[in-house]
Amino acid sequence: MRIGEAAAAMGMTTKTLRFYEHRGLLPTAHRASNGYRDYGGETVARLDFIRRSRVAGLTLAQIGDILQVRDAGGTPCAHVRDALARQLTGLDRQITELVALRATVAEYYDAAAAADSVSCDSERICSLL
Known part of the structure; x- marks a missing residue:
């Protein structure tokens, strides 16, 4: 073909x-x-x-x-199983890191939503971060 x-x-x-x-x-x-x-x-x-x-x-x-x-x-089945196990381990690590990142961003967002942007500290690039 x-x-x-x-x-x-x-x-x-x-x-x-x-x-x-x-x-x-x-x-x-x-x-x-x-x-x-x-x-x-x-x-x-x-x-x-x-x-x-x-x-x-x-x-x-x-x-x-x-x-x-x-x-x-x-027969590559054992090799495939090992590759999938490594993939799962990596995905679990990424999920854990993303959950922690989300919590951090949510904290920053909550603080930013409650802040008065008019009173932003001009000495810092942005006082929200």
């Missing part, structure tokens, strides 16, 4: 497929006699895996590592 067909099947652009090929996430496509990329049917399954991995927040480097395990004949 041509690059446009593969991209359309996955709701991606041809530029994305070329980028994935350049990054090594897709094997180099066979070139037809006219120079067009010609992808095999397994490309759609691989693109679907890449898309689902990106939705889960995995980086292209992590996806590449998983695909390398698969391409070497291994």
Whole structure:
């Protein structure tokens, strides 16, 4: 299948497929006699895996590592499980940091809402922060 067909099947652009090929996430496509990329049917399954991995927040480097395990004949399920565990740990940390940030911003906002902006301290850039 041509690059446009593969991209359309996955709701991606041809530029994305070329980028994935350049990054090594897709094997180099066979070139037809006219120079067009010609992808095999397994490309759609691989693109679907890449898309689902990106939705889960995995980086292209992590996806590449998983695909390398698969391409070497291994089963990458343990590797995927470990990557997802790291992703969950990172998300939990970010959520904790965001909750703390929200509390700080809410305190500043409450103080700002109650303050008289006319009496702002001119010595400081803004006395509200």
